Structures are given as structure tokens and as C-alpha cells.
Amino acid sequence: MNLAGRDIRHNFGRFVLTTIGLGLLLMLVMGMGGIYRGLVQEATLLVDRIDADLWVVQKNTRGPFAEISQIPANMEDRIRAVPGVLSSRDFVSTTIQRERSGQPLRITVQGLSWPEDRGQWLPIVAGRALGQGHYETIADESLKLPLGEKIHLAKDTYTVVGHTRGMNSPAGDGMAFFTLHDAQAIQFDQPGEAVRLERSARYGRAERIDLGRSQPQVIERSLGPSSEIPALGPSVISAVLVKVRPGVNPNQVGSVIGKWPDVSVYSSNGQRNLLVSGIVDRARRQLGLFRILLIIVSAIIMALILYTLTLDKLHDIAMLKLMGARNSVILGLILQQALLLGILAYGVAYVIGQWAFPAFPRRVILVTDDLWLLAGIVVGISVLASLLGIAKALSVEPHEVLA
């Protein structure tokens, strides 16, 4: 006869409520782990998906995800000339914030090196890849921009032609993919008045120098866009992505480029590690601390609940002892209840989590290994939590029945 089961049946309502409460607490523990996994995945998603052997970034910077990296646009051509390089692509990444329907909308703008890169490698779940060199975008579904939606960014209007799934920046913002030129236009957009003032000032400077006076075309071009003036053009890309030829060691190519005084080179793994250790590490430690605290709180609550359940049964336990029950019968009663409470609460945490986690603002990824580890911890704290109740139960004397 299972005494633990019979007791639970007798106090079913209380047991169910306790299980749900503990389950919600464990769901938070589970969610914290899932959020960490989500952070790592979001942080490294683009690096993993973009399939580059090397990342070439501004000298002494940690790349476009960690800090501002600006390198000349012609860097791509220089790199393509390095022996062993199969291809190179420009990469632009910037985050903007706009308003949509009165709500803030944060978009991580990514530039694709059109026409070689149309975004075919992206996980497109609806619509298509980019089909023209301007005014189209592939947006992540988390941005909630429907297909065909027209969004106004900088001075142009872009049409959403495709949807990706799960493409978020390390900060959790949804990504939108544009052609490189469009991304640059969005990134370096300035108000019309500022552009007019800059061109006017530039015109004035050109008029005052000998070159301007001797070369009228210089004065004429000074009134055009900065990007069309090589000598004045800003550093407009964030990084260059390099793919090496088959059979070539990426490290050898990287060491050649790395000797240039204006760039730093990272392998994909290096860039990935920088992201994880730089952006995610502090969050990981903070989440880890929260998880530990929540586990301790869960254990304390479990211990208190089990202790209270045991106190309620002290008279019955004394009677069991008086009838000659072995300690194992009494231990079993408390331990089975503790384990059942822990296991059921874990199940509640998992089931509610499956329903609730997708609604979390940050991605929550439940990994099987993490779930098993947490299950082991729950069993562990169930046993630990029952010790207080067991100690109390074992200290009861049979003659207390007569009290």
C-alpha cells in the first residue's frame, strides 16, 4: 500500500496547488537557461549562417557586433587580390529605431553584397530573396512587418519581399536584409538640410583652394554626393567577409591580411568566441546567478512545504511507529511525496513553459542536455528538501500517540 499516494489523494487540492506553484518557479529556472541558450544562438546566428572563413574588420576593433568598425569600401577589392581568396563580400550592420503604429520598432539593418548575395542563404519562411538592387528588404518575422508592407527608411521606401525566422541580433532585435547600398543609405542618412549645408561648405572650401580654381570639375563634383568623391568618401562598410579557396588554410590567408596596418582579421570561430565572451558572458553569469538563487528558493520552499506536510502527519507517524512500522516505511512516505512533488512540478514547468516561452520577448531555447540537468537538480533538491521533514519524523516517539 502506497501511503504517500493515499496521503496525496486525501490532500489533493493542496498538493495540486503546491505543485503548480513550484512548477511556475521551476519554469523560471528552466526559462533562465533557455534565455541564455537563446542569447548565445542570437549572438552567433549570423556568424554561423553567413558561412565566411575570415572576418576583416577595422584595426584593433572586435568586429561589427561588438563595436563600431569602419573600413574603406575598396577593402573588398584589396582582399580579393590576396592569393588563396575565393571571394570577398562587403558587410554592413547597424541598428536603427523607428516608430510603427505608435510603438518603437528596432531593426538591425544588414547589407548584402548585391548582386552576388541576394540572401538565398537566409532561412526564408515566406516570400522570396532580394530580386532587385534597390528598395527591397527581407525582414525577420519577429519585426511583424507583413509581406508587401512598405516601410519608409532614410529617404526611400522599401517593400518587404521575404520573411526569415529566428534571425535576431545579439541584442534581440529582428534583422532586416537590404542590398549593401541601401543599407549604407540607411546607415549614413542625414537630413536634407545637413546635406545641403555640407555640400555648400565643401563648395566653398573647393573654391578657396588652388585645385578647385585650376580644376573646375572639382568644384562641380563637390556639390554631388560624398560617396561619389573618392577622396572624400567615408569609410562606409563594417567588415569584409572572406571565403578562401578549397584546400587553402584560412589561417594562412588571415595571417597575410592581418599584417596590413589598417585591419584586423578574425576566423569565424574567433568572431564567434568574441561574441560569446564579450556580449553574452555577462548576461550568462547574471542568468546563472538568478538560476542558482531560484533553485535555492525552490529548495527552501519545497523543504518548508514537505516539513509542513510532515508536521501535519506527526501523530499518524507516531501511530505507525507504535504499530511497529520500520523507519523505511516512514522515510518512504516523505521521500516519495518529495520526489513526486518535484517531478510533477518539473512536468508543470515544462508544459507551461512550452506554452509561455514563445511569448517571451527574448528567444528561449530549451536544450535536451539542460532539461536533463535541471531534472537531476530537481530530484536532488527534492531529496535535500525532504531531509528536514524526515529528521522531524524520525524524532517522533511512539508514546506521543497517547498525548
Place this chain on the structure above:
Amino acid sequence: MNPVVGAGEVVLQAEGLTKTYGSGHTEVIAVCDAALAVARGEIVALIGPSGAGKSTLLTLIGLILSPNAGRIVIGGTTVFDDHRMCVNVRRFRRQHFGFVFQKTNLIPFLTAVENVRLAMEIDDHPSRASKRRAMELLEYLGVDDRAGHLPSTLSGGEQQRVAVARALANRPSLILADEPTAALDSVRGRQVMELFAKVAHEQNAGVVVVTHDHRALDIFDRTLEMEDGRVREAAMSAW
């Protein structure tokens, strides 16, 4: 005094039992050099004023408390002698004793039949056999129709019958009852006392009942009286 015993085989023999609480100025002698013997099939009443030591004597005989001195032999086995227990107390209790108290102490989350089965299952009886015997006992005591009910839904008399059934479950050689009818009206109280007599005679168990209810003393084979921790044979005419 020399214990007087009925004609059957002696199931309980206790001599020189002494139990004190506290020490020095606060020492209280609860039981003093008590001796008694009970035969199989005999029902013995233990009476006396409050504080006389009746319940304490019962807990000493039932191996619930250890005496300070004395000797206890149950079913021919010396269980306490020379200031120490000579047996595994819990195992001995579950195999040789049945207990009934004023408060029935039924496990509240078990049904009547489960309460009876529990006594057998903690002694490793097979589940099916224990269930069958539990039902037989409930039928024997006239509460088989309440087998599936929780104690909270039973009347006081029914609860006490279930408690008696539980006490009988492991075919004990000795049943110890401490004021089992105190919470019952006189009619139901007498019925329970008659039940104990029936159990003693039909199940061939020795039964010791601590009671204040003098109206039912005619049911008992013998009556022992306790006063100031000492046991003596009661003069029936006094009651």
C-alpha cells in the same frame, strides 16, 4: 504481590515493574513494583483513579516506554530484563501486540479497510491476503459495509470497531486497550467492551483494558486495581 492468572497459557508475565519520571525533588513514581499476569483468552480490566499509573503500566507492557526496573515476559519470550530491552521492539510490537486507545488514531487518509490492511502490510503480509483478512475482520466486527469509508465519515463506535479490527490484524497474543470507551455513550461503550471479551475468548488473545467505566466490569474475567503506581487484585464487591 504474586500475580493471579486465569486457567489458560500465560501470555503476559510482568514483575517488579517500576517507572519514574524526573529526578531528585521532581521525581514522580508512576509505577512502583507492579506485577501482573494475563492468560490467553482472558480479559482483564485495569481500574483506578486518575494518576494511579494505569496508562503508564500499559505503555510499559506494550514496550512503548522502557521501565526503570522489572521484568516482562510475553508469550514465553523475555522482552525486558535487567534494565534493557531484549528484543527488536518495533518488530515485537507489530507481531505480538494490538493497541486500542480512547482516540482511535486511525490514519485519516486511509479508508477503514486500508487502516486494517496497513497493520499487516507493515509486517510484510502479501497485499491480497491482507486485504482478504481485513475484510474478514471488518465483517467479524460488523463494520464491513463501511470498509471503503474514510475515518472522518464513520461514527465514533464504527471508528472504534475499525481500530479493534486493526489491533487484531496480525493475530496478536496480547491486546492492550487504554480507555477505549471513554468517548462513547454507555450503550456503545458496553458494546465495545463485549467486543473485547468476544475477541479474547474467540481469538484466544490476552486482553488488558484500562477503564473508568465500572458499569461494564461484569464483562471482565478479572479486575485489577491500581493506586499510587501499585497493582492489586480488586475486590469486586467494592464496585
